[in-house]
Amino acid sequence: MRARSAVNRPVEKLAWVEAGVSSPAGSQGNDHLFDYILVGGGLQNSLIAMALLVRRPEVRLALVERRGVLGGNHIWCFHSDDVSERAGTFVDPLIAHRWPGYEIRFPGLGRVLDTPYAAVTCERLHRVVTERLSERPGCSLFLHCEVKDLAGREVFLADGRQLRGRAVIDARGPRASYPAGTTGYQKFLGCEFILAAGHELARPVIMDATVEQGEDGYRFFYVLPLARDRVLIEETHFSDTPSLANDQLRHNVTGYAEQMGLRVSGIAREETGILPMPWQGQVELPAPDGPMVAGYRGGWFHPATGYSFPVAVRLADHVSSTTPDELIGAGFLELVAEQNRQASYCYKLNKMMFGWFPPDQRYNVFKRFYRLPEATIRRFYALALTRGDRLRILMGLPPRGLSIRKALSSPLAPAQRGTR
């Protein structure tokens, strides 16, 4: 029997006879399996779903999300170069905003970069992925559905049902909490302001660091002109601690909007994030007979930006280039090796920035970085640095503000390097 699409139907109305679904009692009333069961309907699994739907029309997939919507409450931005032409086939339909370039502002340095920039909104991601799933026979979306347990070929829902598939991909979002002294944090609060009158912003400002710096780490504002009457403004800190002073940050972004001369008439949405910027880690390899662990949970993110879009796209591309039975094959291991290789360099950068620079001096690291050639900056964000890029980033005089005392007591100091 062919599965019916379950998109947007309330959970209590989903029939036990969905393909690959068996009742709590374990009655195996059908012999159909899903090809893929995607656990967690956030960015990673939504991208995997899109990649499969676009590139592998024959697959039967189930996407299981505990909340009522896919994608939570985010705008995900990325540099257009982060996405290969092939991946564009499944990413493009999700893009809500595009800009031909962006700018950065530091004391004594302003620069416009010509790398196109783009944004996927959670609303659009939810709409497009649910529509595509609903059109495809054999695919099911389970919203409001908590996954209690999972294995390489089975998923156990909290309501007692069991899904069976040829491959399970676990992208239930961040799991790790990092021990003190092994990570910094990118933390932010952003408000999407509704404007009473249009703005004059030509492009996003992804770092405005011409603001007072302090003890809570590198501080900058991020400005995204979404429409004539909509601007997202975020205050970000690259901080030693994960605590977020929401009220203060909300006050600050509102003040920043006023300073820009924007006439704010309301706040449409607010988002917050506390993303780890660790100095150690590895992609999580699947346990024997275990699921593939994807997204943030599996270590598929950029350690030096806290962002995951480019890496999540690459993994989605891989999943859609192979079969469920060969998911964890040679291609996957190559991708893991490359992710670990790229990430290991970024772990060192994090360790240096957080370990060697006092919080109020960290902006100098980025100021120096933004003097580099644009191609290196692009590859840094894409987590696709070449050997030349890696040398270029660290070569020459160190950024201003380096604390010799901090550097000597840091684990990366020359005397201790061999012991780690």
Ligand SMILES: Cc1cc2nc3c(=O)[nH]c(=O)nc-3n(C[C@H](O)[C@H](O)[C@H](O)COP(=O)(O)OP(=O)(O)OC[C@H]3O[C@@H](n4cnc5c(N)ncnc54)[C@H](O)[C@@H]3O)c2cc1C
């Ligand atoms: C506010 C914010 C903005 C960000 N902006 C950017 C950006 O601009 N660019 C960028 O590259 N990165 C950005 N990031 C970082 C990163 O891309 C996101 O955190 C991204 O959403 C991670 O994707 P994920 O799929 O791994 O996890 P998530 O998107 O967090 O998805 C995990 C999903 O699993 C579900 N889930 C968890 N447990 C269960 C369960 N037991 N059963 C069923 N479902 C479950 C959750 O409800 C959630 O929907 C941002 C992060 C935040 C928090």
